Amino acid sequence: MTQLLADRLVLQIPHEQLWEILRSPERLARVLPGCEELHASGPDTYEGMFKTRVQFLALRARATARLRDLHPPDRLRLELDGRPLGLAGGFVVSVLLDLEEDGSGTVVGYTMDMEATGRLATFGMPLLRDVARRQVHELAQNLEREIDRELVREN
Amino acid sequence: MIHVAKPIIGLYNSPNRVSVPLPKLPVMAALEGLVMSLVPAVRALVIGGGVVGCAILYELARHNIDALLIEAELDLGEGTSKANSAIVHTGFDAKLGTYEATLLRRAASLWPAVIEELAIPFLAVGALMLARTTEERDRLAGPVTANAAAQGIETELLPRDALRLIAPYLADDTLAALSVPGEGVIDPFWLTRAYAEAAVAGGAELLLGRSVVGLDLTGDLVIARLDDGSEIAAEQVFNCAGLLSDMVSRLGHDDSFSITPRKGQFLVSEETFGVDRIVLPLPGPSGKGMLVTPIVFGGVLLGPTAEDQAEKSDRSVTIDARAQILAACQAMVPAVEQMVPIRQFAGVRAVSSTGDYILQPAKGSDRLFHVAGIRSTGISASPAIAERVVNWAMEQRSWPASRTRTVGVPVMDSPSEEAGEVVCLCRSISESEVLVACQRPVGTATLDALKRRCGVGFGDCQGNLCAARTAEVAAAVWNRPVETVLKHRASSWLFAPSGGTGHPAASRADGTCPALPELPGDLIIVGGGLAGIGTALAASRGGLRPLLVERELALGGALRAGLAEFGTEAEQGALEALNTAVDEGQIDLWCGATAVGLLSNADGWRVLVQDSKGMAEIGANQVVLATGGYIQPREHLPIAGPRGSGIVTADFVHAALDRGLLPGRRVLIVGDGRAARFTASRLRSVGVEVLAGLDRQVGMHPVDAVRGDRRLEAVRVNDLWLEVDTLVLVHRLLPAAFLLRGLGLVDGRPDQPAPVDSDGATSLSGLWAIGTCVRPDVDHVGSVSDGLALGTRLAAQHSTVP
Numbered sequence: 007m008t009q010l011l012a013d014r015l016v017l018q019i020p021h022e023q024l025w026e027i028l029r030s031p032e033r034l035a036r037v038l039p040g041c042e043e044l045h046a047s048g049p050d051t052y053e054g055m056f057k058t059r060v061q062f063l064a065l066r067a068r069a070t071a072r073l074r075d076l077h078p079p080d081r082l083r084l085e086l087d088g089r090p091l092g093l094a095g096g097f098v099v100s101v102l103l104d105l106e107e108d109g110s111g112t113v114v115g116y117t118m119d120m121e122a123t124g125r126l127a128t129f130g131m132p133l134l135r136d137v138a139r140r141q142v143h144e145l146a147q148n149l150e151r152e153i154d155r156e157l158v159r160e161n
Numbered sequence: 162m163i164h165v166a167k168p169i170i171g172l173y174n175s176p177n178r179v180s181v182p183l184p185k186l187p188v189m190a191a192l193e194g195l196v197m198s199l200v201p202a203v204r205a206l207v208i209g210g211g212v213v214g215c216a217i218l219y220e221l222a223r224h225n226i227d228a229l230l231i232e233a234e235l236d237l238g239e240g241t242s243k244a245n246s247a248i249v250h251t252g253f254d255a256k257l258g259t260y261e262a263t264l265l266r267r268a269a270s271l272w273p274a275v276i277e278e279l280a281i282p283f284l285a286v287g288a289l290m291l292a293r294t295t296e297e298r299d300r301l302a303g304p305v306t307a308n309a310a311a312q313g314i315e316t317e318l319l320p321r322d323a324l325r326l327i328a329p330y331l332a333d334d335t336l337a338a339l340s341v342p343g344e345g346v347i348d349p350f351w352l353t354r355a356y357a358e359a360a361v362a363g364g365a366e367l368l369l370g371r372s373v374v375g376l377d378l379t380g381d382l383v384i385a386r387l388d389d390g391s392e393i394a395a396e397q398v399f400n401c402a403g404l405l406s407d408m409v410s411r412l413g414h415d416d417s418f419s420i421t422p423r424k425g426q427f428l429v430s431e432e433t434f435g436v437d438r439i440v441l442p443l444p445g446p447s448g449k450g451m452l453v454t455p456i457v458f459g460g461v462l463l464g465p466t467a468e469d470q471a472e473k474s475d476r477s478v479t480i481d482a483r484a485q486i487l488a489a490c491q492a493m494v495p496a497v498e499q500m501v502p503i504r505q506f507a508g509v510r511a512v513s514s515t516g517d518y519i520l521q522p523a524k525g526s527d528r529l530f531h532v533a534g535i536r537s538t539g540i541s542a543s544p545a546i547a548e549r550v551v552n553w554a555m556e557q558r559s560w561p562a563s564r565t566r567t568v569g570v571p572v573m574d575s576p577s578e579e580a581g582e583v584v585c586l587c588r589s590i591s592e593s594e595v596l597v598a599c600q601r602p603v604g605t606a607t608l609d610a611l612k613r614r615c616g617v618g619f620g621d622c623q624g625n626l627c628a629a630r631t632a633e634v635a636a637a638v639w640n641r642p643v644e645t646v647l648k649h650r651a652s653s654w655l656f657a658p659s660g661g662t663g664h665p666a667a668s669r670a671d672g673t674c675p676a677l678p679e680l681p682g683d684l685i686i687v688g689g690g691l692a693g694i695g696t697a698l699a700a701s702r703g704g705l706r707p708l709l710v711e712r713e714l715a716l717g718g719a720l721r722a723g724l725a726e727f728g729t730e731a732e733q734g735a736l737e738a739l740n741t742a743v744d745e746g747q748i749d750l751w752c753g754a755t756a757v758g759l760l761s762n763a764d765g766w767r768v769l770v771q772d773s774k775g776m777a778e779i780g781a782n783q784v785v786l787a788t789g790g791y792i793q794p795r796e797h798l799p800i801a802g803p804r805g806s807g808i809v810t811a812d813f814v815h816a817a818l819d820r821g822l823l824p825g826r827r828v829l830i831v832g833d834g835r836a837a838r839f840t841a842s843r844l845r846s847v848g849v850e851v852l853a854g855l856d857r858q859v860g861m862h863p864v865d866a867v868r869g870d871r872r873l874e875a876v877r878v879n880d881l882w883l884e885v886d887t888l889v890l891v892h893r894l895l896p897a898a899f900l901l902r903g904l905g906l907v908d909g910r911p912d913q914p915a916p917v918d919s920d921g922a923t924s925l926s927g928l929w930a931i932g933t934c935v936r937p938d939v940d941h942v943g944s945v946s947d948g949l950a951l952g953t954r955l956a957a958q959h960s961t962v963p
């Protein structure tokens with residue numbers, strides 16, 4: 007696997023709440039970038055359809071998402087094993103998340119590794135890395151939106 | 162009247178444009194009766210379909226101005242726009258006060274919207290301008306930094322220690338570098354095409370394959386005469402003809418400037434050795450120097466040279482330039498020494514006699530406006546040039562001001578649910594992608610145009626493995642005989658007419674997909690050449706049940722059509738025995754299917770296999786790669802001259818002959834082994850004149866130059882020119898180890914064989930490789946016996962596992 011990203015981001019989301027979102031299929035479906043559908047197909051395993059934009063290409067992929075190496079509420083690994091529609095080949099993305107409380111928010115350390123085969127591999131790692139950065143940015147926005155949504159519902 | 166004289170010439174958007182009534186413009190009212198009966202008219206006519214012409218067309222469409230673009234070539238961007246460093250410059254080193262500097266600065270603020278609206282592949286990689294002496298460091302810290310600061314461009318001078326951290330690939334003698342984070346790289350083909358597609362979506366029109374040969378500026382409308390005798394009237398003409406813009410100017414009796422051609426040669430390497438940003442030297446007395454720059458879709462570009470020349474159309478490459486580029490780039494990035502370029506190409510920049518962009522009305526009539534001398538920053542400045550020029554015309558022509566519209570191109574959707582068969586092996590490009598490229602809004606008419614739209618043919622083999630199939634797919638979409646598909650320009654034929662009405666664009670027959678096991682199988686062998694046959698046979702005899710996956714419809718690999726005549730007794734016997742084993746159900750055979758990926762997990766290996774019906778994912782305990790190789794193409798070799806059609810490898814020849822297509826009429830073959838003899842024999846059997854094969858001399862390629870920028874005309878061997886229309890290379894095999902790149906076992910260089918130990922094992926458990934992907938040999942000697950030995954070992958190993 008090739009490392010795409012290794013960085014950290016600060017979310018204004020309490021640590022425990024963030025963990026709850028990551029463990030709920032329904033809420034995970036709302037926050038995972040481009041997730042069109044997601045349903046549980048086994049313990050900590052989900053099947054779904056995702057749509058993403060690789061700059062010039064709107065790409066849809068069927069993927070199996072698995073949560074692994076669970077250390078509540080501090081660490082988990084999200085693995086996406088996907089097959090893009092209309093393109094030959096596939097991909098496996100592995101994201102290791104380390105959550106650390108930071109006041110009222112959470113510092114999320116993450117590393118994202120990818121193994122791309124077939125057509126996706128020929129797009130080149132720089133382009134895929136760029137897509138990954140956008141996805142992380144979108145994920146962070148979605149997570150904070152999810153919390154806002156929760157606050158609205160509670161009020 | 163506008164004719165669509167040949168099927169390959171296209172008028173896009175409104176095929177019946179001639180029947181569209183003239184717009185009721187005040188300026189035209191007096192002439193309407195006269196003009197309407199003679200010629201169609203537009204408000205704006207753009208001459209030249211390079212990046213600047215297309216940007217102007219796009220800007221006109223955004224202002225809702227009726228516009229037509231005429232391009233002499235069969236595709237857009239066939240001139241300078243397709244062969245450049247693909248950098249979006251900030252202009253940090255542009256000369257203050259010039260049009261170039263001003264417009265580059267303006268363009269920087271326009272780029273984010275352009276990239277978003279037109280969905281263009283772009284990477285903001287940044288640049289490092291290097292200093293290797295204290296004098297150079299002083300220049301960077303002084304005038305270069307000041308020049309950038311005066312234009313508001315962010316830069317930072319990085320000392321050696323900081324460079325080590327962010328760019329460890331730089332030479333040890335690099336003292337400092339000026340970091341320019343705003344510099345980026347773009348796909349130049351995509352940009353030019355996206356401008357045009359968006360313009361067409363906004364109502365503009367294109368006419369490809371037609372030249373303007375006369376301009377009458379005497380009236381209130383410019384009358385442009387085309388090379389087919391037709392005429393078009395326009396209120397405003399934009400001269401965006403690039404290298405030929407001085408000639409267009411002279412059509413309007415304006416000789417106020419001249420354009421001289423400056424050639425820039427480049428090399429492409431798939432392996433980057435970590436180079437992740439633009440690396441360039443300080444400009445010297447001889448010019449800006451050569452750079453190393455990432456390519457948006459992977460790999461790096463090296464160059465360009467700067468060679469002033471007399472001939473504007475001369476895009477030939479030279480052996481000397483190759484050496485110069487490698488030396489200059491290696492001085493900055495030492496790993497360049499290990500790079501194996503897969504392509505050398507040349508572009509020709511338009512250098513103006515004024516030393517700056519020429520953005521001005523023609524002498525005598527402002528209805529012709531020159532947009533010329535856009536030397537090497539056309540891509541970077543294109544949005545700002547278009548904005549300025551169109552604003553000028555809006556005011557000058559009193560065109561009705563309308564709010565600038567957004568006329569972006571829709572982001573391309575996934576081609577379809579199913580990819581279809583894999584057409585291009587090196588890049589895993591499937592038939593559905595080729596079909597989509599054939600049907601883009603601004604049509605494609607040549608193989609090179611398809612390459613620039615979907616990447617087919619851009620990989621290591623440079624199209625030799627896929628061009629015949631691509632042409633077949635395209636011909637079916639375009640409803641033409643395959644023989645009419647051209648490489649890039651008129652007369653750049655790929656297949657010689659064989660008489661009659663031409664070869665129909667037949668669909669490939671379906672393969673032989675067996676019932677696939679749900680549970681992981683014993684063994685998957687990828688590749689049904691001689692090594693794969695041997696492995697499958699021996700493994701089967703030893704009690705395993707292998708699945709053999711072969712990309713072609715028949716077994717035998719590169720020699721499949723010649724085994725009966727040129728195969729050894731052992732090879733023929735192995736093939737026969739394998740067929741029997743398949744018939745008896747001891748070996749599963751899947752022909753017409755391509756392995757496109759290998760994934761491993763705790764359960765073993767999963768092989769992703771694609772055929773015309775879809776993709777299957779097959780589990781296996783053991784995987785053997787017997788993926789063979791491909792003949793080293795001309796683009797990898799130091800052969801001087803233009804890059805017309807007709808310089809191919811035996812892979813292309815056999816793919817053509819398999820389809821009943823003639824790859825040439827008079828052929829010279831380079832190579833002296835049985836693969837060469839087989840190729841010659843096959844060509845002769847269909848009436849092709851074959852000159853004697855050239856012996857390969859160790860360390861030396863016998864052909865050092867070629868002639869013919871459309872179709873090959875002659876090749877030079879030992880200072881002697883031989884007139885042939887086709888050069889067939891059968892001299893050296895390169896390993897097809899593409900599947901191992903994703904696993905990190907080989908890098909992006911084309912000569913990297915699969916790394917295995919003496920037993921054929923890779924460093925990954927359960928993954929093996931055998932045959933010519935390990936030990937490239939163009940004649941495949943020893944492949945069957947190597948395969949038999951590996952199959953026997955795997956079977957023995959299996960039987961000893963409890």
